[in-house]
Amino acid sequence: MSSTLFTPGAITMLAGPCSIEDVEQMETVGATLENLGLHWIRGGAFKPRTSPYSFQGLGEEGLAMMQDVGNLHHLKTLTEVMSSSAIPLIDAYADAIQIGTRNMSNFSLLRDVGIAAAKSHKPVLFKRGMSATIDEWLSACEYITMGGSSDVMLCERGLRTFETSTRFTLDISAVPVIHSRSLLPICVDVSHPAGTAIFVPDLAKAAVAAGADAIMIEIHPNPAKAKSDGPQQLTMVQFEKLMGELRQIAAAIGKEIV
Amino acid sequence: MSSTLFTPGAITMLAGPCSIEDVEQMETVGATLENLGLHWIRGGAFKPRTSPYSFQGLGEEGLAMMQDVGNLHHLKTLTEVMSSSAIPLIDAYADAIQIGTRNMSNFSLLRDVGIAAAKSHKPVLFKRGMSATIDEWLSACEYITMGGSSDVMLCERGLRTFETSTRFTLDISAVPVIHSRSLLPICVDVSHPAGTAIFVPDLAKAAVAAGADAIMIEIHPNPAKAKSDGPQQLTMVQFEKLMGELRQIAAAIGKEIV
Amino acid sequence: MSSTLFTPGAITMLAGPCSIEDVEQMETVGATLENLGLHWIRGGAFKPRTSPYSFQGLGEEGLAMMQDVGNLHHLKTLTEVMSSSAIPLIDAYADAIQIGTRNMSNFSLLRDVGIAAAKSHKPVLFKRGMSATIDEWLSACEYITMGGSSDVMLCERGLRTFETSTRFTLDISAVPVIHSRSLLPICVDVSHPAGTAIFVPDLAKAAVAAGADAIMIEIHPNPAKAKSDGPQQLTMVQFEKLMGELRQIAAAIGKEIV
Amino acid sequence: MSSTLFTPGAITMLAGPCSIEDVEQMETVGATLENLGLHWIRGGAFKPRTSPYSFQGLGEEGLAMMQDVGNLHHLKTLTEVMSSSAIPLIDAYADAIQIGTRNMSNFSLLRDVGIAAAKSHKPVLFKRGMSATIDEWLSACEYITMGGSSDVMLCERGLRTFETSTRFTLDISAVPVIHSRSLLPICVDVSHPAGTAIFVPDLAKAAVAAGADAIMIEIHPNPAKAKSDGPQQLTMVQFEKLMGELRQIAAAIGKEIV
DSSP states (O other): OOSSSOOTTEEEEEEEOSBOOOHHHHHHHHHHHHHTTOOEEEOBSSOOOSSTTSOOOOTHHHHHHHHHHHHHHTOEEEEEOOSGGGHHHHHHHOSEEEEOGGGTTOHHHHHHHHHHHHHHTOOEEEEOOTTOOHHHHHHHHHHHHTTTOOOEEEEEOOBOOSOOSSSSBOBTTHHHHHHHHOSSOEEEEOHHHHOSGGGHHHHHHHHHHHTOSEEEEEBOSOGGGOSSOGGGOBOHHHHHHHHHHHHHHHHHTTOEEO | OOSSSOOTTEEEEEEEOSBOOOHHHHHHHHHHHHHTTOOEEEOBSSOOOSSTTSOOOOTHHHHHHHHHHHHHHTOEEEEEOOSGGGHHHHHHHOSEEEEOGGGTTOHHHHHHHHHHHHHHTOOEEEEOOTTOOHHHHHHHHHHHHTTTOOOEEEEEOOBOOSOOSSSSBOBTTHHHHHHHHOSSOEEEEOHHHHOSGGGHHHHHHHHHHHTOSEEEEEBOSOGGGOSSOGGGOBOHHHHHHHHHHHHHHHHHTTOEEO | OOSSSOOTTEEEEEEEOSBOOOHHHHHHHHHHHHHTTOOEEEOBSSOOOSSTTSOOOOTHHHHHHHHHHHHHHTOEEEEEOOSGGGHHHHHHHOSEEEEOGGGTTOHHHHHHHHHHHHHHTOOEEEEOOTTOOHHHHHHHHHHHHTTTOOOEEEEEOOBOOSOOSSSSBOBTTHHHHHHHHOSSOEEEEOHHHHOSGGGHHHHHHHHHHHTOSEEEEEBOSOGGGOSSOGGGOBOHHHHHHHHHHHHHHHHHTTOEEO | OOSSSOOTTEEEEEEEOSBOOOHHHHHHHHHHHHHTTOOEEEOBSSOOOSSTTSOOOOTHHHHHHHHHHHHHHTOEEEEEOOSGGGHHHHHHHOSEEEEOGGGTTOHHHHHHHHHHHHHHTOOEEEEOOTTOOHHHHHHHHHHHHTTTOOOEEEEEOOBOOSOOSSSSBOBTTHHHHHHHHOSSOEEEEOHHHHOSGGGHHHHHHHHHHHTOSEEEEEBOSOGGGOSSOGGGOBOHHHHHHHHHHHHHHHHHTTOEEO
16 A cells, blocks of 8 residues: 555545544545455544634644544545645655645645655645636646645645536646646545535546546535535435445546545 | 437537538537437527627528438437527528527517427527526526427526636536426536647536536537637547546436437 | 718717617606707617517517707717618608627628618617627628718627626727727626626726716616516616716816717 | 824825835935935835736835935835834834735734734735725725724725726725724825826815825836836926925915825
């Protein structure tokens, strides 16, 4: 099992709840992922919420919870870093570091993460800004790689447009565009653009078929009670069903999901 | 062989050149489509070009060419109507009538096409405006159906956004959104959003996997010499290869391509 | 009094209700405009509504009403044409012909209006498509001018963006951009982008200061009872107050409002 | 002379070069501003450039230069802070702290600036994200104010849209929308949306007429040799001419420019 987010010929599944909420939640998710033969779990400990009065995450307590669950179920962990001062903490608990869409152009953070990730040999998942062109995204990525970190995976997560049926407009074309312009692998976060759980499966199938190197999906044992982004998270049962469907599409294009 | 654009459990392939240019071109395309076991050919006779000084299409001569090729190769024909005055002509030559993105809100045209299509029992392919919300698209569609025409297929063809790597941003989410809100089938035009042929195959695969009921792809025997939209058209060889890949993905989701 | 929409050194005010509804409404508006020393009245007789079940306008009856009010109050009339078949009717009643945002790329209509307007020596007001680039707008304009009609005024009316506080995002920059690229004058429709009456005055002031050659504002004796676009229409009192403010800004840049 | 960015009944002019480059440049700008009776100078010392290989600013050396020029010419200074770790440095040299468009959703930075600005009683200029709704912008602003800093001025600076004639699409409607929803004053940065110097004057006039409480304009003694954003900066001569025009429009709406 490689320590990177990317495996040639395979599609990495990056699933987990939007926010780490409690031990029981994480244990249910971890057991499900292990049973499905997957290798990563994701969860947010510091939540970049639009309003300062919304739930802001469990912080270090949450990171420790996810690490424990990861150890128990043989899963590596991925979480988002939101400020340079939090890098040492994230680095101490997580196996991969995510930079979120709202920080795509926070160049000082990018630089600091790039240096830290190079030292600790950890992969970085770098999300596209919701209104960033692909050119700007690739250019910003160099703030990470110039720090010495070359194990970077890009992550498309939907664009801000006028359409309101979905939370964001997934730019599925970003997959072939990135493959034509960069050697970096590309993940597709299908939950944030969907915004609603019923749209997630078809977007995930589209992302696999389009050639994505990883898929990110938010899952929760009880989405109705989730502390953030409940409407877009899949239940364990919905996720298990979807995994079966995705594996058939992956097989049709000569890949497996890991 | 049904006379509609939609076959339950199947994906209809709507391929052909952007513009009908000459007999040899259409014959090559028609023979390729028949050999692949497909049932429709598409081509433009009146081209809605941004500049009045660009090639405007062969008009009736082109429609006759496409009809002849259709008869020879057992293909039904689809073409765009651009004004109410042209409806009788289109109706005389084509098996299905397309309303293009620039006319999505040309409500008098929609009304007239709806009445004409109801009389001649022909299906209508109704493209989304490049900046129309899904609500507006479905609402505009009622101008067609109130004329008595219920055999309408919607067609997503990409949104106008800030991203310039592709010609438009394909809104792949429109597929599940339409399926959740309407009984009408949905096609995905993958050529116009791509803008460049190398991005077309991955977008077509994504559209099949996302559950589209039809796929529209522009193909040309010699894209470099095409009189319109050359860069986004696939050659016959590229299209044949792609058809093989799409059929494998379709099979993985329990569908066939017709 | 010139027969064109454009007067060098002046700003033409194009005010009137969204829809022509009844004689009393038009008479109130007409008297107000004459008292303010203005020369044009606008009103819609065929309304391009998103839903076919909304009020569609009074048609020819409405055109006759506006013409009568225009004659009584010495006002020229402007109204929108929505299909080629309606051109003779519009031409018979109106002094200037408007092409709306939804028809910017309805090239057959543009061509037909261009030919008709050249014959009857009437000015054309050509609105920008809500997602059209300025390049596309100027290019589409040539479909009008190639018919022989050179008396065309462009009209910016707001772009479709993600922002929902206003109905559309007014692209005020279109004023200097058009002035730098074209000899055609430019109008700014401030009502449709505003969407709400309270935002209209500040947008109108901005348009005057930015150098617009004409301003379009929707006004109604009783906006709460308007059959279309009520929330964005100003009352007569609000409009009279605004005219005073606009005249001061116009004077500050060496222009008058006519 | 108040220590805030906002003066009731007046419009604050915030002018200066994009980047602080050398003493001579800053001296020329400072003398011009003082001669015009203005009270603020702005300049960038840490530049958030899309590419890490572009000029990144003079850092503390630049801040000291601007402070010296400010002292000499009786001008207060405004500059952007790009990371929490740089707050003490910015606070030591500048009279007001700017948060840039790329950091609008960098909530940890917002929180830290809010706390620091409350302690040092300095005003904060808070730019809108280039794809942020006004709701998100106002909500994000609470991360600043909850730290105790209530002296915040919002700054509209253009939206990311499909239009490429200008660098961004100035959302002039943000002025009346903010005035209807918030007690905070609003500035309009007219240089970034323009992208080209020839469009700056008309946008500045529009912003004054629309009711902006401050205007931000980039100026440079020799824009052709500027190390960043040269094409959009006005020369001293252009700026002096524009100031005269803006003062006339301001007078027409009962305000003065300070």
